[in-house]
Amino acid sequence: MATTPRRRAPTPAPASPWAGSEERQRQRQAKRNAVLTTAAQLFNERGFHATSLDDIAARLHVTKPTLYYYVKNKDEILLACVSKGLDMTLAGIEASRAAGGNVVDQLRACMQVYADIVMQPFGMCLIRVGDEEVPEPARSELRRLKSEIDLAFRRLVAQGVQEGSLNPCDPKMTAFVIAGALSWIGRWYQPEGAYSSAEIATQCINTLLAGVVRQPG
Incomplete structure (x- = not known):
């Protein structure tokens, strides 16, 4: 009696050595972020004009042509870096306000x-x-976004004055003082300095909120 030959199970296809599109995109984004972070560090250390693409490539231990897979030129890198700084700031301020609390807490x-x-x-x-x-035109857009930081402080100061939780003042001028003083930290701060970032933030904020002249009583 003839027997029916048994079918062999199909041989599984070998795993592709190339990552899927999502994984490739993730890797590319991670490498682009590394380029931007390194560039931001160098811009802060040396200044924008004194930093070249060769400097960025050397810090990353890659060749200069490799950078062009992730960015077009140094102007694009600068725009991306300052945009990230603005996005982080505006998102953080919005989250702080959304968390609630009284005006002083916010x-x-x-x-x-x-x-x-x-x-x-x-x-x-x-x-x-x-x-x-x-x-331009990115310069005008960045200035517009920066003004939103000032406006966020201005609204809170105006609300606090109206409610009586803050001393009477000109909200516009007070917001300029707050944002200007805190911004200047970014110019003189040194990570290896005597004070930690947390200590600097606490002391600066306390000084701005309390003032420096001792009040009677």
């Missing part, structure tokens, strides 16, 4: 976010690199 939280970010590479780059170094 103001302190927003100041804490801003102080923290200007001591990080992208936030520091946002402060240390002048708007004039960013080409």
Whole structure:
């Protein structure tokens, strides 16, 4: 009696040595972020004009042509760095306000976010690199976004004055003082300095909120 030959199980296809599109995109984004972070650090250390693509490639231990897989030129890198700093700041301030609390709590939280970010590479780059170094039309957009930081502080100060939780003042001028003082941290802060970033933020915020002149009683 004839027997039916048994069918062999199909041989599994070998795993592809090429990553799927999602994984490739993830890897590319991670490498682009590494380029931007390194560039921001160098811009902060040396200045934008004194930093070349060769410097960025050398810090990353790659060749200069490799950078062109992830960025077009140095202007694009600068724009991406300061944009990241702005996005982080605005998102942090919005989250602080959304968390609720009284006006003073919200103001302190927003100041804490801003102080923290200007001591990080992208936030520091946002402060240390002048708007004039960013080409138009991006320059105007960056200035518009920066004004939103000032407006966030201005609204909180105005609300606090109206409620009586803050001393009477000109909200516009007070917001300029707050944002200006906290921004300047990004220019003089040194990670290896005597004070930690947390200590700097706390002392600066306390000084701005309490003032320096001792009140009677």
